[in-house]
Amino acid sequence: MKNKLLGIARIMSILCVFTAGCSIGQEPFQKNLEYDDEGEPFVENTNDKDFSELTTPGSMEKAYEYKNFFLPGLCGTNQPYVGDCMAYYEDGTYYIYYLKDGGDSYNHSVFLTKTTDFVTYEEVEGPVLEADKAGGQDAWIGTGSVVKIGDEYLFFYTGHGSHPTCEYAETIKVARGTSPTEFEKDETFEIIPPDELGQKNDFRDPQAYYDEETGNIVLTVTASKDNVARILKYTLSSDLKEVTYDGVIFDDPTKEFWNLECSDTFKIGDKYYITYSAQDDTLWYAVSDTPYGPYENAARIDGKLFYAAKHVEGPDGMYMVAWARRSDSPSDIMGVTAWAGNLIVMKICQNEDGSLYLAPVDKIVEQYKDRRKPLMAQDDVNITAGSRYYYEEYFNCYESFMLTGKFTYSGNGSFGLAFDYNGNSDNYKMISIDTRTQLLDLNFNEGTTDITSTSVSLKEGETYSFTYIQEGSVGVFYIDGQASLTVRLYGVSGKSIRLFAEDCTVDFTDLREYTR
Known part of the structure; x- marks a missing residue:
């Protein structure tokens, strides 16, 4: 039957x-x-994009049509990029403000894109908040946040002054609006660094929260004191006439970073979290049982290519909104280090012990419905490898696709996905799970060039599921329920993706590839 x-x-x-x-x-x-x-x-x-005539990473990048991983439209032949993001939710719409790098943006002016689902975006023309072309304290715009009080929208932001005309390199400024799409700077408002910091250079990234119970605004600001990165707290009256400095609420526990960029706080369940991007490092978080600290158990999330993330909450959950780092040249096979890139959003998830991890947005996953035939006529692949890499061609690298599957391993080695760059195995770009170091890695040149990594906790003999989503050159590899790693893979489209292993045995099972 x-x-x-x-x-x-x-x-x-x-x-x-x-x-x-x-x-x-x-x-x-x-x-x-x-x-x-x-x-x-x-x-x-039959509508798969043909990459056979696109022989360089740069030509591939120009051919991509980014949807989920938003890029601003071209300005002539110039491709602008998304910098630090500031997200605000209201009435079914996510307003994602961002520092626009290049194109028609003057000194990182703030631009806006809107979405209802993180799948499609509507780019708003022109700057929402523009840097002052005459110079002064607003010569550059820095990260901020939007909060609504009554019918008024307040956009707190960083005014980065042009030296030597300004006493302070950075101060906190505000713009006012009657809608979330138009703001006018309030030249009468400014917060300067407190004297106790002993410096006038690092004072930025205001994150505002409206406390309905007290009628006040809580503002967190990142700064440094005695060459240690810190996060400060202020309390403001709703009319902005009273500003009270409440002191330091968080110190960099590593004492290694001079700046904790784009700090943010939020609550999940009975836990309070603070997040920040340590300068040129990764997104971090720490946890507390009470609002605004004391915080403990600071840990990284994702790797160095997922940067300047801040949260936004909607009816379907809580999300991290960030930018995916890029290279200045798509042909660079030694690093991914340029500022700004594509917009990227992931869902925030909490484990029972209060730790956090990131997962793909549900509606992004739901797009990938078309099951594609693999290069091998089986769903399960077993690889036993010695000290040399062993490869099996399995998937195709389409313009946009999703891979799912499971893995079980034994031995101390590495395994994962290898992406063909130029037909030479010495230049394979690899997403690697290294059981010796317990790291999920991105490396180039067949494992010899480390790009970024994140910690995992895996055991021999246990089965783990994974999801990998790629659009254009941007991808995210998820070990479901545990970790994510954002990657940038130029020059790999239209080629095969290989399963690989070295110094271990791995069973890949229930392998699937989907396109949309």
């Missing part, structure tokens, strides 16, 4: 594909070719 039902289902699927939207003589947009053992159809998408 089961076989008969599967047969009927297959016939109905084929009829639906050939009849939906197709008249006689027309080729269907896509057609089902074969089925796996469970009756799930493989789909051939």
Whole structure:
């Protein structure tokens, strides 16, 4: 009976594909070719982008059509990028303000894109808040935040002054608006660094929260004191006439960083969190049982390519909004270090012990419905490898795709995904799970050039599921329920993706590839 039902289902699927939207003589947009053992159809998408004539990483990058990982539109031939993000939610819309790098943006002016689902974006033309072309304290705009009080929107931001005309390199400024899309600077408001800091250079990134119970605004600001990065707290009256400095609420526990950028606080369950991007490092978080500290157990989330993340909360959950780091040249195979990149959003998840991890946005995952046929006629692959890398070609690298599967390993080595860059294995770009170091790595040049990594906690013999989503050159690898790693892979589209292992045995099971 089961076989008969599967047969009927297959016939109905084929009829639906050939009849939906197709008249006689027309080729269907896509057609089902074969089925796996469970009756799930493989789909051939006749609209796959052809990368065969795009022979350089730069030409591939120009051909990508970013949707989920938003990029601003071209300014002539100039590609601008998304810098530090400031997200605000209201009435079904996420307003994502960002420091725009390049194009028509003067000195990192603030621009805006809107979304309802983190899948498609509407770019708003022109700056929402522009740096002052005459110089002065607003010569550059720095990160801030938006808060609504009554019918008024307040945009707190960093005014970065032009030396030597300004006493302070950075002060906190505000702009006012009657809508979340238009603001006018209030030249009468300014917060300067407190004397106790002993410096006038680092005082930035105001994050504002409105406390309905007290009617006050709480403002956190990142600064430094005695060459140690710190986060400060202020209390402001709702009319901004009273500003009270409440002191330091967090010190960099490592004492290694001079700046904790884009600090943010939020609550999940009964835990209070503070997050920050340590200068040129990664996103970090620490946890407290009470608002605004004391915080403990500081830990990294993701790697160095997911930067300047801050949270936004909507009806479907809480998200981290950041930018995915890029290279100045797509042909660079030694590092990914440039400022600004694509917009990237991930869902914040909490473990029972209060620790946090990031997961893909549900609606992004839901797009990937078309099962694609792998290069091997099996869903499971076992690899036993010695000291040399062993590869199996398995997936195709489309313009946008999602991979899912499971893995179980034994031995102290590494395994993962290898992306072909130029046909030479010495230049493979690799997402690697290293069981010796307990790191999820991105490395180039067949493992010899480290790019970024994040910690994992894995055990031999246990089975873990993974998800990998890539659009254009931006990707995120998730070990589900545990860790994420944002990656930048230029020059790999239109080529095969290999499973690999070295110095271990790994079973890859339930392997799937989907496109949208």
